[in-house]
Amino acid sequence: MADVEIISSSTCPFAQRTRMALIEKGIEFDLTAIDLNDKPDWFLEISPYGKVPVLRHNGAVIFESAVINEYLEEVFPERPLLPSDPYRRAQARIWIDFANVRFTPHVYKLMLAQDADAQAFQRERLTNALLMMEHEGLGKLGDGSYWMGDDISLVDLTFLPHMQRLGVLTHYRDFQIPDECVLLKAWLQLMGRRPSVSVGSASLDVLIENWRKYAENTSTGTTAADMRAA
DSSP states (O other): OOSEEEEEOTTOHHHHHHHHHHHHTTOOOEEEEOOTTSOOHHHHHHOTTSOSOEEEETTEEEESHHHHHHHHHHHOTTSOSSOSSHHHHHHHHHHHHHIIIIIHHHHHHHHHOOSHHHHHHHHHHHHHHHHHIIIIIIHHHOSSSBTTBSSOOHHHHHHHHHHHTHHHHHHHHOOOOOTTOHHHHHHHHHHHTSHHHHHHOOOHHHHHHHTHHHHTTOOOSHHHHHHHHO
16 A cells, blocks of 8 residues: 555546646555545545545645645655746746636636626636736746646646646537647647556546536536635
């Protein structure tokens, strides 16, 4: 039995971030999958928000994917996923925050929006976020094909799951990545070839069915409730 356990669900994009980080860092871990529609009592005792992922390591319990991934960086430094230079490290954290605050919420909000005006508003906001990621992110930071240069980082792992789910938005909301986002499209293809991504990713058909509850605004989950309230 490994010292690290990740508690996850099969299609949670936030848990996917941490599974990819564990694989990229070469950390052995046990995966415990739960049904978010029928959460066991023991899980609710260790996850105050009732969300995955949750990490258990040597008696410590950590939740929230961004915090978990930073914890893994500190405890398992051998295969770093953040730059060593303090300025570049700060830039990475700025874009991780952008992913969490200015990109990911608009993916959910466009999916949850039911009337044409609300969808148009969220479509514009999501498009603007993608254009900023293209020109101010990959267009300026990357010396290579990944977000922070020639090798993968936590920034890539933070953006990837919800970038994959733009295919679900295409299905339900006819949303397309802007044509000028050439670097983003190339990055998405590059990421798709990494073993950590292929192992942890659900197929588009599975995601489309799983996210139907968002498209119909019938989800009773914590994330949907958070996005409606924001």
